[in-house]
Amino acid sequence: MLTAQVALRLGTLDLDVTIEAAPGEIVAVLGPNGAGKTTFMRAVAGLVPLTRGRVELDDVVLEDAARDVHLPPERRPIGVVFQEYLLFPHLSALENVAFGLRARGIGSREARVRAGSWLDRLGVGEHAEAKPRALSGGQAQRVALARALAIDPRLLLLDEPLAALDASARGEVRRDLKRHLASFAGIRIVITHDPLEAIALADRLVIMERGRVVQTGSPADVTQRPRSRYVADLVGVNLLRGTATVGQVAVSGGATLQSADGVDGEVFAVIHPRAVALHRARPEGSPRNVWRGRASTLDFQGDRVRVGVQGEMPIIAEVTPAAVRELDLVEGGEVWVSVKATEITVYPA
Amino acid sequence: MRPERPPVLFVVLAAVGVAFFVLPLVGLLYRAPWETALGDLTTPEALTALRLSFVVSLAATALALLLGVPLAWIYARVAFPGRDIVRALTTLPMILPPVVGGVALLFAFGRRGLFGQALDTMFGIRIPFTTAGAILAATFVAMPFLVLTVEAGLRSMDRRYEDAARSLGAGRWLVFRRVTLPLIAPSVFAGAVLCWARALGEFGATITFAGNLPGTTQTLPLAVYIALETRPEVAIMLSLVLLAISLAILVAMRDRYLRAF
Numbered sequence A: 001m002l003t004a005q006v007a008l009r010l011g012t013l014d015l016d017v018t019i020e021a022a023p024g025e026i027v028a029v030l031g032p033n034g035a036g037k038t039t040f041m042r043a044v045a046g047l048v049p050l051t052r053g054r055v056e057l058d059d060v061v062l063e064d065a066a067r068d069v070h071l072p073p074e075r076r077p078i079g080v081v082f083q084e085y086l087l088f089p090h091l092s093a094l095e096n097v098a099f100g101l102r103a104r105g106i107g108s109r110e111a112r113v114r115a116g117s118w119l120d121r122l123g124v125g126e127h128a129e130a131k132p133r134a135l136s137g138g139q140a141q142r143v144a145l146a147r148a149l150a151i152d153p154r155l156l157l158l159d160e161p162l163a164a165l166d167a168s169a170r171g172e173v174r175r176d177l178k179r180h181l182a183s184f185a186g187i188r189i190v191i192t193h194d195p196l197e198a199i200a201l202a203d204r205l206v207i208m209e210r211g212r213v214v215q216t217g218s219p220a221d222v223t224q225r226p227r228s229r230y231v232a233d234l235v236g237v238n239l240l241r242g243t244a245t246v247g248q249v250a251v252s253g254g255a256t257l258q259s260a261d262g263v264d265g266e267v268f269a270v271i272h273p274r275a276v277a278l279h280r281a282r283p284e285g286s287p288r289n290v291w292r293g294r295a296s297t298l299d300f301q302g303d304r305v306r307v308g309v310q311g312e313m314p315i316i317a318e319v320t321p322a323a324v325r326e327l328d329l330v331e332g333g334e335v336w337v338s339v340k341a342t343e344i345t346v347y348p349a
Numbered sequence B: 001m002r003p004e005r006p007p008v009l010f011v012v013l014a015a016v017g018v019a020f021f022v023l024p025l026v027g028l029l030y031r032a033p034w035e036t037a038l039g040d041l042t043t044p045e046a047l048t049a050l051r052l053s054f055v056v057s058l059a060a061t062a063l064a065l066l067l068g069v070p071l072a073w074i075y076a077r078v079a080f081p082g083r084d085i086v087r088a089l090t091t092l093p094m095i096l097p098p099v100v101g102g103v104a105l106l107f108a109f110g111r112r113g114l115f116g117q118a119l120d121t122m123f124g125i126r127i128p129f130t131t132a133g134a135i136l137a138a139t140f141v142a143m144p145f146l147v148l149t150v151e152a153g154l155r156s157m158d159r160r161y162e163d164a165a166r167s168l169g170a171g172r173w174l175v176f177r178r179v180t181l182p183l184i185a186p187s188v189f190a191g192a193v194l195c196w197a198r199a200l201g202e203f204g205a206t207i208t209f210a211g212n213l214p215g216t217t218q219t220l221p222l223a224v225y226i227a228l229e230t231r232p233e234v235a236i237m238l239s240l241v242l243l244a245i246s247l248a249i250l251v252a253m254r255d256r257y258l259r260a261f
Helices: A037-045 A093-103 A108-121 A137-150 A167-182 A195-201 A219-224 A229-235 A321-326 B008-031 B034-041 B044-077 B083-094 B098-109 B116-123 B131-156 B160-167 B172-183 B185-200 B204-209 B220-230 B232-253
Strands: A002-010 A013-021 A026-030 A052-057 A060-064 A078-081 A155-159 A187-192 A204-209 A212-217 A238-245 A248-251 A256-258 A265-271 A277-279 A289-301 A304-311 A315-319 A334-339 A344-348
Touching: A002 A037, A013 A026, A013 A037, A013 A187, A013 A212, A026 A037, A026 A195, A037 A078, A037 A155, A037 A187, A037 B160, A078 A137, A078 B160, A093 A108, A093 A137, A108 A137, A137 A155, A137 A167, A167 A195, A187 A195, A195 A219, A204 A219, A204 A229, A212 A219, A212 A229, A219 A229, A229 A238, A248 A265, A277 A315, A304 A321, A304 A334, A315 A334, B008 B232, B034 B044, B034 B232, B044 B083, B044 B131, B044 B185, B044 B220, B044 B232, B083 B131, B098 B116, B098 B131, B098 B204, B131 B185, B131 B204, B160 B172, B172 B185, B185 B232, B204 B220, B220 B232
Parallel strands: A026 A187, A026 A204, A078 A155, A155 A187
Antiparallel strands: A002 A013, A002 A052, A052 A060, A204 A212, A238 A248, A238 A265, A248 A256, A265 A344, A277 A334, A289 A304, A289 A334, A304 A315
């Protein structure tokens, strides 16, 4: 069980987050660059001191700012796979893995044997004598993972474990990583800015933005009910915030949406771009939500086009290229927008 | 397209500049007594000076490594008040006339100097006019080269390797020994070579502080200066030895290390 309350200031970053993880859990900390993810990880590892807060791992207090407790990084039972792996360039793969064992006072021969078996376990045994610069990205990642696991940590922190790889290698290495992570029984925290990576690797997502946790939950929960523009953009949906009263949502900005969901109070409203219809003239019929706008962007993505519409309620619609032709859509052109009330998901903010 | 011709004035002045450096070398080589070269180099006074010079310059380099590497680490890693002033003070010998350094050493560690007197009365240690004095004089002028080079290395290395080592359970001393030092080894090596070269050529501070005693403080440059009066052919051959060493260092370090300057 990990409880990490981390509050500190570093440059322009104002970090104040609490992240908990249950035994055996894989948590992904997902957020844009500059959100404070890496700083959070460094604070948990003891590499950056806290201004306020407390880090407790399996009933051992690693840090407590109020009581001036700060266990130095070398005495925390935490394995770290750093961004770009940071394998010591002057040591072979085997010596890199043996480093932590040697630092713990294990004899040279014994440390080499154990390091060798870790490399075998991760499938890079044949590269034991190679220097890090001779390893491919995927091999280096496995050596870094072996190095972190060899010290028998209670908690494994991985900072952007796939960012250093070519896009072509990423898929395979991600599958390997998932398998290797599954074989480690402790808590695993993966820091990433890539939603695909987070969803593929983790049981639970923690979304971090500008030094704060904005949402946490299972991948399905987070993607279906985003609570921030960042996640909505990642998932590709329209996210609106407003106040609901009996099926009416007053969106910040002045417009009002009709919704079929009976939630009251402060709410988020999610509209999938596919549910947004575009018309040349004011549409007749049942749609409850109709407004006029200007097509500001046309983003062609294969067999579909994402159309950004500016107006009293800015929104993104997804239509086919054929529809774009029929509507005579051009950037800056006028267009009518309609959304059925049943296509709007409303949930408490 | 043909490259433009450089301005004639620049070419002429640059050529004069080159001649200014090359002509003295030509003069030296022209007057070198090649037939008696081996004899001149193996005269007892030449051999003594050669041996002493190596002892003094290597000892100065060792002393500079012992004190200079920790000093560079402090400069690079610890932000203390007045750091820039302290760094300026320890860098001063790089541009200070060596004879001034020698005078300063004399008034600090001389027999009547501020600290020299205490050393003499309390421990019976007299530094001036001993080989130890020559080593101190050489260290004084040469150590700044090592400190600045090592500090630059420490500042440019990726400190996250040290974080990685600590996360693996290494304390600070182990991190320094097993990670920091190997990573900055090229800088330490370059700094030590520069320091050694400077110590080998040291003249002003040595003759002022340690004097010119054959076998004790008369290093190669001092021997050259003295021999010029009495046996110029020995002076020439010793000069050529110093020249060859300097040239070898410059060629060896040409690409890898001198770029930092």
